[in-house]
Amino acid sequence: MKLQWNLPLSSDGIETSLGDGTVVRIRPITVDDGPALDAAFKRMSTRSRYLRFFTIREELGESLLSAFTDIDHQLHRAWVVIDPSAASDIEGEEEGRGIAVARLIGAADTPGIAEASLAVTDDYQQRGAGRLLLELLVSTAAIAGVEKLRFETLWENRGMRRLLGTLEATQNKALSDSSVLTYDLPIRASADETVGALYEILRWIAASEEGEVAESNDD
């Protein structure tokens, strides 16, 4: 999958637009995003929540919110998409409304493979956010040295299956059953192919992480 990113860049994220022209901002998730994530989840339909978590879930809950936002940004990386033109769910918050999230979770004992997931709130679905996030996950994986992204999706999730089907994802039959399908997406793009501002911001994050490690080693 060859990526064609060439976006304006700022230190707090990347501004880009969905297929319908809606301008959005994408930035890494932070520990402060719990309330917005909670609100976005509650705005999603029961059906969308079920497609994401494979179960009927009314709320994410404290421990899941913490696990989803307080992340190491190395094995576990996540991005939020914000519509700055829509009012935030959080009173006094001026950044805009959280409309989607994508994450990639690796495991130390299975280097090279990371589990990926994404969710777009209902009013922003079928406007190109899913494809944008999938490309972002692929870019992130390429830069993080992940060789394979693994997705689990319900058989009935036509949108996700269609999205994966347009890439080089193949069904992993050994890990699939009649209701939950596992897809593997090989990451063949080299870092050189992730051009433009997206590559720059990912490099910037990687450099910051190295800086933090170096600083903590100095203690």
Ligand SMILES: CC(C)(COP(=O)(O)OP(=O)(O)OC[C@H]1O[C@@H](n2cnc3c(N)ncnc32)[C@H](O)[C@@H]1OP(=O)(O)O)[C@@H](O)C(=O)NCCC(=O)NCCS
């Ligand atoms: C699945 C999901 C991530 C797709 O995101 P999205 O922003 O709606 O997708 P996009 O607008 O980028 O569409 C990508 C492609 O999928 C198709 N598509 C999206 N939703 C579809 C649906 N419900 N039925 C059929 N096709 C669909 C689009 O038409 C488009 O195809 P095209 O490129 O050939 O035109 C989103 O619907 C979602 O978050 N659903 C609820 C949670 C979920 O299912 N998460 C995935 C768990 S693994």
